[in-house]
Amino acid sequence: MSIRWGAVKTSQRSPMPRRKRQMNNLSPSKSLYEPRRAVHNKRIDGPFRRFKWLVMAVTLGIYYGTPWIRWDRGPYAPDQAVLVDLAHRRFYMFGIEIWPQEFYFVAGLLIMAGIGLFLVTSAVGRAWCGYSCPQTVWTDLFQHVDRFVDGDRNARMKLDAAPWTWGKVTRRVFKWAIYLVIGFWTGGAWIMYFADAPTLVHDFWRGEAAPVAYVTVAILTLTTVTLGGFMREQVCIYMCPWPRIQSAMMDEKSLTVTYKDWRGEPRGSLKKSKKEPDKFGDCIDCNLCVAVCPTGIDIREGPQIGCITCALCIDACDRTMAEVGRPRGLIDYVTLEDARREIAGEPPRPVWKALLRPRTLVYFGIWSAIGLAMLFALGTRNRIDISAAPDRNPPFMLLSDGSVRNSFTVKIRNMSTAPRRMKIELEGLPGAAMWSSTTSRDRAAREIESTIPADATEPLRLYIAAPPGTGGQSFAFNLTTLDAQTETDTAKVTFSGPGASE
Numbered sequence: 001m002s003i004r005w006g007a008v009k010t011s012q013r014s015p016m017p018r019r020k021r022q023m024n025n026l027s028p029s030k031s032l033y034e035p036r037r038a039v040h041n042k043r044i045d046g047p048f049r050r051f052k053w054l055v056m057a058v059t060l061g062i063y064y065g066t067p068w069i070r071w072d073r074g075p076y077a078p079d080q081a082v083l084v085d086l087a088h089r090r091f092y093m094f095g096i097e098i099w100p101q102e103f104y105f106v107a108g109l110l111i112m113a114g115i116g117l118f119l120v121t122s123a124v125g126r127a128w129c130g131y132s133c134p135q136t137v138w139t140d141l142f143q144h145v146d147r148f149v150d151g152d153r154n155a156r157m158k159l160d161a162a163p164w165t166w167g168k169v170t171r172r173v174f175k176w177a178i179y180l181v182i183g184f185w186t187g188g189a190w191i192m193y194f195a196d197a198p199t200l201v202h203d204f205w206r207g208e209a210a211p212v213a214y215v216t217v218a219i220l221t222l223t224t225v226t227l228g229g230f231m232r233e234q235v236c237i238y239m240c241p242w243p244r245i246q247s248a249m250m251d252e253k254s255l256t257v258t259y260k261d262w263r264g265e266p267r268g269s270l271k272k273s274k275k276e277p278d279k280f281g282d283c284i285d286c287n288l289c290v291a292v293c294p295t296g297i298d299i300r301e302g303p304q305i306g307c308i309t310c311a312l313c314i315d316a317c318d319r320t321m322a323e324v325g326r327p328r329g330l331i332d333y334v335t336l337e338d339a340r341r342e343i344a345g346e347p348p349r350p351v352w353k354a355l356l357r358p359r360t361l362v363y364f365g366i367w368s369a370i371g372l373a374m375l376f377a378l379g380t381r382n383r384i385d386i387s388a389a390p391d392r393n394p395p396f397m398l399l400s401d402g403s404v405r406n407s408f409t410v411k412i413r414n415m416s417t418a419p420r421r422m423k424i425e426l427e428g429l430p431g432a433a434m435w436s437s438t439t440s441r442d443r444a445a446r447e448i449e450s451t452i453p454a455d456a457t458e459p460l461r462l463y464i465a466a467p468p469g470t471g472g473q474s475f476a477f478n479l480t481t482l483d484a485q486t487e488t489d490t491a492k493v494t495f496s497g498p499g500a501s502e
């Protein structure tokens with residue numbers, strides 16, 4: 001699958017006269033960079049456009065709405081369903097709570113997202129770019145704002161070319177104000193993932209939120225308006241590395257939006273092709289596929305980096321074909337392999353054969369295996385943890401009765417959303433007993449109990465006294481919860497003493 005790199009043909013936005021274009025090409029001072037000409041894509045309806053509406057509604061709905069979803073975790077944890085709690089170093093996602101030492105779950109999710117993109121790209125090419133990439137979704141939204149304020153393609157082109165009048169200034173100010181509102185809501189929604197949304201909104205409007213909240217909203221407002229409102233397709237064509245990486249993931253069996261030149265060429269107007277049907281192909285050169293393209297390219301010039309495979313040109317061409325009574329699919333999702341088959345006159349293969357093939361199944365297998373492994377790890381993970389560090393200086397002390405004392409800093413972690421009673425026991429170290437800094441040696445025992453608050457790490461100072469002459473040896477602190485949902489954890493440590501090591 002070869003994709004054409006470099007400057008993008010801008011057939012849709014070509015008001016420049018041919019003579020001037022020729023002069024530009026001949027000019028010795030021709031710039032390496034073609035100045036952007038606005039893309040005024042035309043409204044179109046069809047199955048792919050409706051699918052894009054659906055994806056836009058779902059993705060924007062998730063983005064703007066998720067911080068407002070509540071999730072009851074009891075009195076000791078926040079009730080926001082999705083929350084990155086930087087202050088307490090926690091990540092909450094519905095019933096899942098991730099601590100910093102469990103970051104491998106987030107890494108696993110990122111790996112799954114990466115493999116998911118491999119899977120989608122190898123099956124349906126740049127579908128991510130065409131439907132669900134944030135740049136695409138927001139650009140689409142801004143293009144609908146343009147249409148709402150200035151009208152469809154012709155009206156917008158006319159307004160663009162018109163001199164600056166009060167009417168034009170008013171429209172521009174109104175449109176850019178809507179851009180700013182969208183950018184502001186986008187930045188505002190982002191910060192709500194990092195704090196309790198209702199509280200933050202209240203504090204934000206009263207000027208009591210942290211300065212970083214205002215700075216973040218300002219930056220995201222600016223970037224949303226700049227990237228989605230003004231730069232648009234230039235981000236996809238010149239800035240984003242993903243199209244370059246994607247072309248390496250696609251092969252001859254990947255579906256991609258294709259103009260069937262073997263069926264459409266030579267193109268000619270409907271009038272001409274009716275007069276001489278044998279001389280012309282099915283393309284009546286109506287230019288509708290170019291007019292609806294959100295990146296302003298002409299798909300009839302072959303696969304190119306500017307094509308995000310949104311398939312709006314398929315909707316457009318299918319409409320034209322229906323109007324002139326020719327079969328649909330002059331522009332369609334086709335694999336390179338099937339294109340060759342069609343050219344050779346063989347019947348096309350069913351779409352599922354392009355989707356279900358060894359490569360996509362391998363990606364799906366890896367993706368599912370990681371997902372299942374993560375689900376298993378999540379379902380079986382411990383919500384308690386114990387670690388212990390001995391004092392190094394001095395490593396041991398001899399008490400007046402000759403027994404050997406070691407001191408330890410033991411950290412007990414309760415990762416659940418309620419306080420838990422726990423028991424710490426000594427394993428090994430015969431004849432030894434322990435006590436904490438809040439009690440005395442009189443109450444030394446082989447086990448002690450403690451209540452650890454919800455969602456907290458509690459440090460304990462523990463002292464262990466072993467019989468006289470005890471030498472260096474390994475032993476363990478065993479931690480067990482004293483509730484119905486019994487969980488255990490162990491910290492292995494070394495006891496230091498003057499006797500021979502065991």
Ligand code: SF4
Pocket residue numbers: 257289292293294295296297298299306307308309310311312313314
């Ligand atoms: S050429 Fe067609 S599929 Fe590609 S970006 Fe334009 S409208 Fe979308």
Ligand code: SF4
Pocket residue numbers: 259264282283284285286287288289290300316317318320330331
């Ligand atoms: S919409 Fe179809 S018929 Fe019209 S110019 Fe494009 S390919 Fe040709």
